Amino acid sequence: xxxxxxxxxxxxxxxxxxxxxxxxxxxxxxxxxxxxxxxxxxxxxxxxxxxxxxxxxxxxxxxxxxxxxxxxxxxxxxxxxxxxxxxxxxxxxxxxxxxxxxxxxxxxxxxxxxxxxxxxxxxxxxxxxxxxxxxxxxxxxxxxxxxxxxxxxxxxxxxxxxxxxxxxxxxxxxxxxxxxxxxxxxxxxxxxxxxxxxxxxxx
Numbered sequence: 001x002x003x004x005x006x007x008x009x010x011x012x013x014x015x016x017x018x019x020x021x022x023x024x025x026x027x028x029x030x031x032x033x034x035x036x037x038x039x040x041x042x043x044x045x046x047x048x049x050x051x052x053x054x055x056x057x058x059x060x061x062x063x064x065x066x067x068x069x070x071x072x073x074x075x076x077x078x079x080x081x082x083x084x085x086x087x088x089x090x091x092x093x094x095x096x097x098x099x100x101x102x103x104x105x106x107x108x109x110x111x112x113x114x115x116x117x118x119x120x121x122x123x124x125x126x127x128x129x130x131x132x133x134x135x136x137x138x139x140x141x142x143x144x145x146x147x148x149x150x151x152x153x154x155x156x157x158x159x160x161x162x163x164x165x166x167x168x169x170x171x172x173x174x175x176x177x178x179x180x181x182x183x184x185x186x187x188x189x190x191x192x193x194x195x196x197x198x199x200x201x202x203x
Contacts, residue, residue: 022050023200025057034189040064053079055089067098076107085111103127117142121152132157150179159185173197 025047048057076089138152161183
């Protein structure tokens with residue numbers, strides 16, 4: 001499965017950008033304090049090509065602790081059924097500094113607007129090799145023109161987890177996000193992310 005996925009993603013890079021429906025990406029720089037590592041810096045770039053709902057891409061997590069550095073190609077499909085948007089994907093994780101090929105993950109997400117300012121979300125994931133899954137039910141609230149509040153509660157295997165966050169749009173392509181995570185088997189931590197989005201196709 002992973003070789004088919006890698007071949008598909010390699011093929012995306014051979015198609016000229018103007019022929020793609022959309023080529024986009026983002027770079028996130030995150031700082032977290034209070035997690036198991038004590039203090040963490042995370043550089044998270046990703047690049048994605050979308051062909052009318054079918055998409056593929058690759059993302060990376062580069063930590064100040066290089067052992068945890070991760071590269072993850074993924075392939076998926078997203079669309080809408082009325083007001084409900086849905087997204088299903090498969091992602092494969094590789095740890096270059098810790099054994100190489102790690103594991104795969106099937107992910108699914110649903111989002112449904114509740115009025116003009118609230119978006120209800122459900123995010124689920126499953127590791128098909130271990131059989132361990134997780135799910136998070138949440139909501140995003142457009143509190144002000146540039147401010148969005150978010151919250152969620154979920155389960156990860158037999159553990160519980162919850163999160164609170166707030167984002168501020170510095171511009172149409174740049175956001176700053178603050179978030180708090182806690183759970184029954186999570187060391188609580190606070191993080192701040194700076195996110196920059198770009199579109200290579202120019203559309």
